[in-house]
Every structure is written in structure tokens, then in C-alpha cells.
Amino acid sequence: MRMWLVVGLGIVLGLATLAQAQDVGDVPMGEIGDPQAGFEYAHAVCAACHAISQEKTPNPKAPRFKDVANTPGMTPTALKVWLQNANHPTMPNIMIRGQELRNLTAYILSLKD
Template structure:
């Protein structure tokens, strides 16, 4: 390979790496938009034993569990933060295995509560 071919290959390789680095963060941050109504129904079935899951509920059945309103209105509660939280286990919560759709729906529901200040 001569210098000219090497330069072209170097530019093509640099272009390919740049394209991959551009696409990866977009795919990592692009979450599927969930259905807030399905998230509410899921929360009623799965979360309501410990959390106040309805908008305007003053306290949770378990005093240690924050209300969904409180979670939604906490500074720093973003879609990405909620996804990360719901994908990891926590000492104070049951070890639930949530599907991707369940997580998307609960996140959509929580964010809808944030918007309804």
C-alpha cells in the first residue's frame, strides 16, 4: 500500500469510527416511549402495596416508601435516571424483574405525574 492509499484508508477508518461513536450514544439514550395508562395499571398491581402510586395520594402504605408524586417531583428525576433506577436492585425494595415494556410504561407514568404539577 502506498502513502496515498494509506491516507485514504486512514480517513475512511476515521470516518467509520466517527459514525459509530455518533450512533452509539443515540441508541443508548433512545428509550422506547411507554404508555402512562399501562404504567399506572402496572403500578397499581405491583407497586401500590408499598408506594402511593396515584397522583395526590398524601402518603404511602409503607412510610419508608416515597409516593410516586414525590419521586416524580424530585429534582434530577429524568427519564434516564428512572430507567437506571428501575433496572438495578435496591436493598429496600423487592427484587422485581421488570420487562422493558413495564419499565417504559412506569417511567412514562412517573414523568406524566411530573408534568402535572
């Protein structure tokens, strides 16, 4: 799991630098959404694999959202880029855009210690 985080975060941080001057999809990088709506989205879409609010993750290969939020250098920009570009063999190809992207970003970052 740690290796997955390290590889994914390396990609995220590289893409975040590139994305700072542009939008990701249809979401301006500076916008943030509603954490409660993000929790509801995560519960409906992400909870089968990720620990969205609990300590134990259903899929050991899927990081807990709290761990994602507490990753050094994780910013709204980096998280949005990662959510838009996450292409991992163990993750389904889910396209998160618009308000859902803003809400999910707000929820995940609300878990930061």
C-alpha cells in the same frame, strides 16, 4: 424517607451519566411508554408499598411516586436506571423490563408538577 431518596438519587444520577450512551436491559433510553398501562402495572405491583396516585403512602419508607417524579434531575433515563438498579433493603427484588419499564416510567413522570 428523605435520606432514602437522597441516597437513591445520588446513585441514580451517577448511573444515569454512565447509562446515557447505552441501553438499560432491553429498553433504549430514549423510548417512553403508555402512562395508563404504567398506572395499571403500578397499581398491581407497586401499590402495596408506594403511593402511586394517592397522597399517603402505605409504607412510610417507600417514596410516593409523585415525589420520585418531582425529584430534581429526574429524567426518563435516570428513572429507568433507578428502576433497573434499585437494590434497597426495604424493596423486593423486582425486575422491570421491556414495555413494562417504559410504561411505568411514563406513568411516574406523568405525575411531575
